Amino acid sequence: MxxxxxxxxxxxxxxxxxxxxxxxxxxxxxxxxxxxxxxxxxxxxxxxxxxxxxxxxxxxxxxxxxxxxxxxxxxxxxxxxxxxxxxxxxxxxxxxxxxxxxxxxxxxxxxxxxxxxxxxxxxxxxxxCMFNDDIQGTAAVVVAGLLATTRITKKRLGQQKIVFLGAGGAATGVAEMCVRQMVDEGLSEQEACANIYMVDIDGLITNTRKATLSDRHLKFAKDLPDTKSLLEVVKTVRPNALIGASTVTGAFTDEIIKEMSSINQRPIIFALSNPTSKAECTAEAAYRESNGTVLFASGSPFENVEMDGKLFKPGQGNNAYIFPGVALGCILFGAKHIPDKVFLLAARIVAESVTEKSLYTYSRLYPRIKDIRELSVKIAIKVGEYLYDKNLAMLHPRPGDMEMFIRQKIYHPDYENLINNTYDWPQKDMRAGFAPGIPVLHRTSMDEE
CATH class of the missing domain: 3.40.50.10380 (Malic enzyme, N-terminal domain)
Structure with a gap:
């Protein structure tokens, strides 16, 4: 047969x-x-x-x-x-x-x-309908962390100067999304780019290097003296935020952290390089050298830091906060393509979802990992609204209740009626999260033991 x-x-x-x-x-x-x-x-x-x-x-x-x-x-x-x-x-x-x-x-x-x-x-x-998570997802999660810091510093992103150590694809993507956020806040693109300083393997990106710069880097070039010293850049620029995407272990020295702390009441330091062994500084060093004032995030997980009776829980800027929710919205509503603005909207949702306790008690700049599934629903709702507003959704008609529609489609691995290794396979199960014909195991009291 x-x-x-x-x-x-x-x-x-x-x-x-x-x-x-x-x-x-x-x-x-x-x-x-x-x-x-x-x-x-x-x-x-x-x-x-x-x-x-x-x-x-x-x-x-x-x-x-x-x-x-x-x-x-x-x-x-x-x-x-x-x-x-x-x-x-x-x-x-x-x-x-x-x-x-x-x-x-x-x-x-x-x-x-x-x-x-x-x-x-x-x-x-x-x-x-495509995206690159290393570029757009990374950019969104870093901008989310920066937006969370504004709730503490009371300064909009467009009012801050940012120095990037590293100018590869990930760092450039973050810089460009920072510019989009600043433009949405009212700055011109030129004014926003003026707030971004980038340092690569050859030093600060300046106009004297125009001949060797790509178009993406050229817009961030500055009329400043050439230097390979990050400490000198920090002293000259006096940035509000320092972002590491260099994979240079320990590049954010104790002296640099102290200098950032002398410039800012709440210095922002993101050591984003992965794995942990390549981070620009440790969470412990950042909190210690700033006397606990730093707003710190990393690309890899660090242990909690206890200092002077206060517990700090460093946030990890993980793309998992962004791409699952973006993907959920784009799949369910049939995105024709995915504009960069979608990732900026997702970043704002993540920043808004950090609880007051996380932010002010533990200086944690990202939501708890266990909250990501609900966070993904919030992001998918925002994505859906944007896609329909911009005529980019292929699912019609537009759902009357966006949240209910999403929740009805979410997959839940339910296990039911597990008795003596025998299963009850229903002929049909049209509950939320299961495609027609997908069998479901029914729960019994055995699961409560």
Missing amino acids: SEKLVIRSFQAIVVTDGERILGLGDLGAYGIGIPVGKLALYVALAGIHPDWCLPVLIDVGTDNKELLNDIFYTGLRRNRVRGPEYDRLIENFMKACTKRFGQDTLIQFEDFGNANAYRLLDRYKNEY
């Missing part, structure tokens, strides 16, 4: 080519764990149905010599394909996904190398 091939209708794809796995570098075909993990967070943190999710690795080889020389390496055994051949493959992938699963299929790009990440985002973001 022949079996009929069943092809699922996937609605969310996370794709990588494995070139820039966080903290590990080029993993080639072994990068498949990243899309799998991200989609697991879709399910756990936003209630996106697992049957909608498809992880993809595009194997174009690897430049990792250790893998190429490993007889057990399972990927394509050649150096990475680049140039027009690579671009044709990505183009065909995007066309194939939307042809097979629909134009509103969400495609998240993850851990592409710097040479491709921004370029592919610019190429496809206005044509497909």
Whole structure:
């Protein structure tokens, strides 16, 4: 008897080519764990149905010599394909996904190398329902932390000067989203860019380096003396915030932290580099050298810090606060494409969701991890409202009650009627979160033990 091939209708794809796995570098075909993990967070943190999710690795080889020389390496055994051949493959992938699963299929790009990440985002973001989490998700979560600090400093983002240590894709993405927020607050783009200072491996980005700067960096160039000293930059600029995205361990020295504290009543220091071993400073050093006045966040988790009888709980700027909720809204309402403004709206929701106790008692700048699922619903509501207002939603008619519609679609892994290893499989279960035909286990008193 022949079996009929069943092809699922996937609605969310996370794709990588494995070139820039966080903290590990080029993993080639072994990068498949990243899309799998991200989609697991879709399910756990936003209630996106697992049957909608498809992880993809595009194997174009690897430049990792250790893998190429490993007889057990399972990927394509050649150096990475680049140039027009690579671009044709990505183009065909995007066309194939939307042809097979629909134009509103969400495609998240993850851990592409710097040479491709921004370029592919610019190429496809206005044509497909896609985003790059490393650029847009990171930018949104950092801006969320900065917006949370404004509740304490009572200064809008547009009233502050920010120094970035690191000027790669992630740092540039954060800087550009800061500019969008400042423009929304009333500044011109030129005025907003004037508030942003960037320091890369060659030092402060200045106008004397115009010939070697990309367009993205050129707008942040300053008429200041060239210097490679971060301490000198801090003394000259007198910034309100210092953001690290350099992967240079200990770059925020005790002297720099003290200088930031002498300039600001509540200095803002974000040591965002991953993993923890590459952080620009530790949470303990930031609190100690600032006498507990610092508004600190990190890219990796740090232990709580107790000092002078006060407990500090450093916040972790994790993209998980942003991308699951954005994905949920875009999937449910069928986004034609995903404007950058969506991520700024998500950042504002995250900042607003930090409780007074977290903010003022523990100096924690992000919501609790256990609250992310509800946070994702709030973000999805805001995303849906924006998509309909801008005529970018493909689901019609517009739901009358946006929140109820979302909650009816959220996936919940219920386990019911588990008695003596026998299961009651209902013929139909149309409850929220389950597609027709998906069996449900019914709960019994055994679960309460």
